Amino acid sequence: MAHGIIVAPVLWAEGARVVIEVGIVGGTGYTGAELLRLLALHPGVRLRVLTSRAEAGKRADAWFPHLRGRVDLSFSAPDDDALSACQAVFFATPHATSMKLAPALIARGVRVIDLSADYRIRDAEVFKRWYAHDHASPELLEEAVYGLPEVNRDAIRSARLVAAAGCYPTATQLGFLPLIEAGLIDTSNLIADCKSGVSGAGREAKVASLFAEAADTLMAYGVAGHRHLPEIEQGLRRAANAPVRLTFVPHLTPMIRGIHATLYGTLRKTDVDLQALFEARYRDEPFVDVLPKGAHPETRSVRGSNLCRIAVHRPQGGATVVVLSAIDNLVKGAAGQAVQCFNLMFGFDERAALDTIPLAP
Numbered sequence: 001m002a003h004g005i006i007v008a009p010v011l012w013a014e015g016a017r018v019v020i021e022v023g024i025v026g027g028t029g030y031t032g033a034e035l036l037r038l039l040a041l042h043p044g045v046r047l048r049v050l051t052s053r054a055e056a057g058k059r060a061d062a063w064f065p066h067l068r069g070r071v072d073l074s075f076s077a078p079d080d081d082a083l084s085a086c087q088a089v090f091f092a093t094p095h096a097t098s099m100k101l102a103p104a105l106i107a108r109g110v111r112v113i114d115l116s117a118d119y120r121i122r123d124a125e126v127f128k129r130w131y132a133h134d135h136a137s138p139e140l141l142e143e144a145v146y147g148l149p150e151v152n153r154d155a156i157r158s159a160r161l162v163a164a165a166g167c168y169p170t171a172t173q174l175g176f177l178p179l180i181e182a183g184l185i186d187t188s189n190l191i192a193d194c195k196s197g198v199s200g201a202g203r204e205a206k207v208a209s210l211f212a213e214a215a216d217t218l219m220a221y222g223v224a225g226h227r228h229l230p231e232i233e234q235g236l237r238r239a240a241n242a243p244v245r246l247t248f249v250p251h252l253t254p255m256i257r258g259i260h261a262t263l264y265g266t267l268r269k270t271d272v273d274l275q276a277l278f279e280a281r282y283r284d285e286p287f288v289d290v291l292p293k294g295a296h297p298e299t300r301s302v303r304g305s306n307l308c309r310i311a312v313h314r315p316q317g318g319a320t321v322v323v324l325s326a327i328d329n330l331v332k333g334a335a336g337q338a339v340q341c342f343n344l345m346f347g348f349d350e351r352a353a354l355d356t357i358p359l360a361p
Helices: 028-039 080-084 098-107 124-129 149-157 166-181 230-240 274-281 331-345
Strands: 012-015 017-024 045-051 087-092 111-114 146-149 162-163 190-196 248-251 259-266 288-290 308-312 321-325
Touching: 017 028, 017 080, 028 045, 028 080, 028 331, 045 080, 080 098, 080 259, 087 098, 087 162, 098 111, 124 166, 124 230, 146 149, 146 331, 149 166, 149 230, 149 248, 149 331, 162 331, 166 190, 166 230, 166 259, 166 321, 230 248, 274 288, 274 308, 274 331, 321 331
Parallel strands: 017 045, 017 087, 087 111, 111 162, 146 162, 190 248, 288 308
Antiparallel strands: 012 017, 190 259, 259 321, 308 321
């Protein structure tokens, strides 16, 4: 396959319906479970391969009982030939895994959607500084398309490799983008004060994620520097076409799902209708909901959905703008975002398998 050229895959057809055969590498974590839940509902997907070395031979619905009757696959050890028989492969793996495995699949015509950070940061040295790994396939960094559909929709459609945007970066960028694109805020002093549920730490056993440790408390972490910072700054720099300075402080909160970002900036002009600005920017976006003036989005209002709910405020009518942005970290912040990108890549309705109502209570 020539660099940057998409060769039409061989597709299954069921009646008049096109079906894409899909593989998932690393399907035992929370994002893998969400991918399975969403793709099992997708009318254009046949799940063909689900990999896990540790759980090879075990049925997915034994590992994730909520999938009983929906997913009948068993985990298998990763195998290039089996994965290459798919038209699309999702990587729901720890960092520094997909960069070793994805190149061979791409070379064989498979389109890859990576949920890890391996291809999000375009500079291999910056990646190494924040993730402590030499990049195994730096030649693909320039080609990889950053998977934030609200910014890169057209590029995602034709991509061979999509790096799905991270959870904190999604909530933060979607909140800041209308202001930055319009040149309305000082990009030298942005603040993102963000809270995440415990599922953002992954499914593996960690002391900090134990119920007795994470419940009934609130804790900031990564204040000196969090690995999502360069990803966020990279996206905001692109929007601003200028340097960006962001103070990003994440917090762990005693909830399972959700990210709430409270974003602060200083307005360069105060005579702009910010509500109208945000409504215009996201009017045609199926998964960004700009709330009415004066509203406050809650994480529970997006639970289980691919929605980002946003509200914009100017406290006391001053020069400080405050944007509130809420997402489900496992859906719009991970698996749902990846499926949204998949839909664009294969010509499905962008809302396929994602047009669901959030869960309540």
